[in-house]
Amino acid sequence: MQKNHTKITGFFQLGIFLPIFICFFISSSLSGQSALIKGKVVDASNREPVMFANVFLSPVERGTTTDLDGNFEISGLEAGTYDLRISFVGYRTQILAELQLSSTRPLELVIELEPADTELDEVVVRASPFRRTEESPLSLRNIGVAEIKRSPGGNRDISRVIQTLPGVTAPSTFRNDLIIRGGAPNENRFYLDDIEVPNINHFATQGATGGPASIINVDFIREVDFYSGAFPANRGNALSSVFGFRLLNGRSDRLGGQMTVGATDLGISLEGPLSERTTFIASARRSYLQFLFEVLELPFLPIYNDFQLKVTHRFESGDELYFSGIGAIDNFELNLDADDTEEKQFLLDNLPVNEQWTYTNGLVYRHFRDNGSMIFVLSRNMLNNEATKYQNNTELEEDLILSYQSQEIENKFRFEHNFRSGNYRVIYGIGAEYVKYNNSTFNRIFTPAGAEDIDFLSEIDFFKYYTFGQISKTFLNGKLTTSLGMRMDGNSFSSDFSNPLKNLSPRAAISYFILPELAINAAAGIYYQLPPYTVLGYREEDRLVNKENGISFVRSSHLSLGAEYLLGERARLSVEGYYKKYDNYPLLLRNEVSLANFGGDFGVVGNEPASPDTEGRTYGIEVLLQQRLSRGFYGIAAYTLGFSEFTSPVAGSGFFPSAWDSRHIVSLTGGKQFGKNWEVGVRWRFQSGLPLTPFDDRSSLVLSWDRNGRALQDFSMINSLRSDAFNQIDIRIDKNWSFEKWSLNLYLDVQNILASSISNRELILDRPLDEDGRPIGGGQIINPMDPIAEQRYLLKEIDTGSGTPLPTIGIVVGF
Numbered sequence: 001m002q003k004n005h006t007k008i009t010g011f012f013q014l015g016i017f018l019p020i021f022i023c024f025f026i027s028s029s030l031s032g033q034s035a036l037i038k039g040k041v042v043d044a045s046n047r048e049p050v051m052f053a054n055v056f057l058s059p060v061e062r063g064t065t066t067d068l069d070g071n072f073e074i075s076g077l078e079a080g081t082y083d084l085r086i087s088f089v090g091y092r093t094q095i096l097a098e099l100q101l102s103s104t105r106p107l108e109l110v111i112e113l114e115p116a117d118t119e120l121d122e123v124v125v126r127a128s129p130f131r132r133t134e135e136s137p138l139s140l141r142n143i144g145v146a147e148i149k150r151s152p153g154g155n156r157d158i159s160r161v162i163q164t165l166p167g168v169t170a171p172s173t174f175r176n177d178l179i180i181r182g183g184a185p186n187e188n189r190f191y192l193d194d195i196e197v198p199n200i201n202h203f204a205t206q207g208a209t210g211g212p213a214s215i216i217n218v219d220f221i222r223e224v225d226f227y228s229g230a231f232p233a234n235r236g237n238a239l240s241s242v243f244g245f246r247l248l249n250g251r252s253d254r255l256g257g258q259m260t261v262g263a264t265d266l267g268i269s270l271e272g273p274l275s276e277r278t279t280f281i282a283s284a285r286r287s288y289l290q291f292l293f294e295v296l297e298l299p300f301l302p303i304y305n306d307f308q309l310k311v312t313h314r315f316e317s318g319d320e321l322y323f324s325g326i327g328a329i330d331n332f333e334l335n336l337d338a339d340d341t342e343e344k345q346f347l348l349d350n351l352p353v354n355e356q357w358t359y360t361n362g363l364v365y366r367h368f369r370d371n372g373s374m375i376f377v378l379s380r381n382m383l384n385n386e387a388t389k390y391q392n393n394t395e396l397e398e399d400l401i402l403s404y405q406s407q408e409i410e411n412k413f414r415f416e417h418n419f420r421s422g423n424y425r426v427i428y429g430i431g432a433e434y435v436k437y438n439n440s441t442f443n444r445i446f447t448p449a450g451a452e453d454i455d456f457l458s459e460i461d462f463f464k465y466y467t468f469g470q471i472s473k474t475f476l477n478g479k480l481t482t483s484l485g486m487r488m489d490g491n492s493f494s495s496d497f498s499n500p501l502k503n504l505s506p507r508a509a510i511s512y513f514i515l516p517e518l519a520i521n522a523a524a525g526i527y528y529q530l531p532p533y534t535v536l537g538y539r540e541e542d543r544l545v546n547k548e549n550g551i552s553f554v555r556s557s558h559l560s561l562g563a564e565y566l567l568g569e570r571a572r573l574s575v576e577g578y579y580k581k582y583d584n585y586p587l588l589l590r591n592e593v594s595l596a597n598f599g600g601d602f603g604v605v606g607n608e609p610a611s612p613d614t615e616g617r618t619y620g621i622e623v624l625l626q627q628r629l630s631r632g633f634y635g636i637a638a639y640t641l642g643f644s645e646f647t648s649p650v651a652g653s654g655f656f657p658s659a660w661d662s663r664h665i666v667s668l669t670g671g672k673q674f675g676k677n678w679e680v681g682v683r684w685r686f687q688s689g690l691p692l693t694p695f696d697d698r699s700s701l702v703l704s705w706d707r708n709g710r711a712l713q714d715f716s717m718i719n720s721l722r723s724d725a726f727n728q729i730d731i732r733i734d735k736n737w738s739f740e741k742w743s744l745n746l747y748l749d750v751q752n753i754l755a756s757s758i759s760n761r762e763l764i765l766d767r768p769l770d771e772d773g774r775p776i777g778g779g780q781i782i783n784p785m786d787p788i789a790e791q792r793y794l795l796k797e798i799d800t801g802s803g804t805p806l807p808t809i810g811i812v813v814g815f
Helices: 002-026 145-150 158-164 289-295 342-350 702-708
Strands: 034-043 054-058 062-065 071-078 080-087 094-101 107-113 140-144 188-192 195-197 221-227 241-247 256-261 265-273 278-287 300-314 320-334 353-368 372-390 400-421 424-447 450-475 480-491 504-515 518-529 554-566 571-588 610-630 633-648 652-657 663-674 678-687 726-738 743-751 761-765 795-799 806-814
Touching (some): 034 094, 054 071, 062 071, 071 080, 080 107, 080 610, 094 145, 094 610, 140 158, 145 158, 158 663, 158 678, 195 353, 289 300, 610 652
Parallel strands (some): 034 107, 188 241
Antiparallel strands (some): 054 062, 054 080, 080 094, 188 195, 265 278, 320 353, 353 372, 372 400, 424 450, 450 480, 504 518, 518 554, 554 571, 610 633, 633 652, 633 663, 663 678, 726 743, 743 806
């Protein structure tokens, strides 16, 4: 089914947009309007302007110096990609790589230079465009917006783009579940300009962080910091990764905007000044895929909308106040007339009708002092998730299988103060959150214990509180950097959570430059994460059974060691080893299997009895060779050897491969910019097979199938099978035009040109077929004369893994 719709969608777009692409190819000589970059250079410790700083733009070899207010401007440039180098005596040289300049929008920057403790003319650490911090000298990758937009197969989605980096596993080709260093999808955290956003995907999996498509508009993004370890102390409740999105401010000169037609949706954004010191940037996007799916007679109709807004005000003192909001409205409907194949009928029998909406709003105030800054963050986020399913989709009350409605609400406050004193950098702060969660569940299921009707209402609310601090110091003129941090988390849910002293989260990092271009780095830490609210709020007979079971923080101890070698200013080679040990991971009691194996599919994770009784470990080695854009070429080569293992009591003692135990991952990405603003990129990705769990013999029982609609898994043999290895090639071609008052970008992005697929085995009803091959009626009962409890359906196995090339032609118009 997935194979058909991706193929038809791609050729549908191709047929519409190919003539447009050809016409603009013929008119390529019309481009060539000028672009502008301007900004202000300030001291990072006190926000004071840095006068007479050197600002140098390459590859055009043009430069200038800042004025008395720290301002600079370079005009008369061709639209394209540039590097900016900023230097001044007494400060660390900063290189901003791959900045995109457009003829329709001036690039406005505020550049913070860090004071240096290096003696004049002594070079002990080479300037580099690759971001590193005292707190996180390794396990940190910085991704610019140019990399996101041009990534082959990325389709302007950050969750797909990071699959080019080491340590990232892709469990499917059509979802954005992030598996970082063998951890589950619920172990990731996201921050947009210091505001935490629980999930950044449409049709989000409740209890995890994945979904099929991102809700973040890439045109808002300036850059992304991706931490796969060595988390700073001010970022908590994460075990596998932290994403820090730094967003653009709206333009200050005039009203402008952009329209985008992508693979599945249409979007528009507007930006401009609201006053002399206030700017805004806003966007809205709506899918059109549902109309195409209905015409093509596909069994499901996904409809999604998202919106984003940022308003920034700069005070005369230099302080900043900004509001940032993001939200999505998603509906998943069934097309009951699309039932002409067994695969479509299986989906119709399985998929619920789903309605979901989510938002995050936040207000951030940054106050700058003589040697540092304070930040105050006030935010609120909410998720509303509803799902309904009837047997045979009758909508009769007696056929109700699933009725689910849940809300998650968080109100948050965080204060941070960071400052420098000599060679010391200090960060400390506190935070508090008020959480409300409610859940109404009716679900007829079949488990190894037999048929069961789950029916409960639950409401919980509690407070979270935490404090953190981190101190870093450089020695030997910057060659040696050390950092020590501590965090404490607690909440009022239960006595197991309430004492923050029981959840001390120490961390340390060290980095030493053996040579100006060669550093040895290490980090260690203990991190805690609260189990999903679906676990905390589960009730039986009006009892919070998981609270009674002693559910507690999940604990993960990290150790990482690596080396990084700079190959000039725009290339690096890094090697990094890691080890992660998990304790107190929730054991899902119905099947006696760890929660760590779930979260990579649609639906809800953790809404069942659990206890803190599984352990895990992940370990591996990562190699990265990266070439930033230089002389028109860029490339990334990444290799990961990784293991992910967890205990599973039902399968026996010891550790077993988790669902994310991918072992070998290879990613090669390269691209070339040609004349007249053409660019071509290619990515090849190889991943060894993921573990699979065999089907349970009880799957064919009529009572089981009528309730579950799909096969049971035999967790006594958890992950004892493996899918075949997977490899995929993606290609992307971009062409840009710059006109006097507008710009145009056309791109062709072809995902999976080899038609490879990640295996997804399913059992379906072996239905009788008519002469045209269409399924007739329900399933065939093998033994209708036996007692009802022993009757079985005739089933057969299929592979629903998608393996079809998906061509996408996109249009981006700036004005």
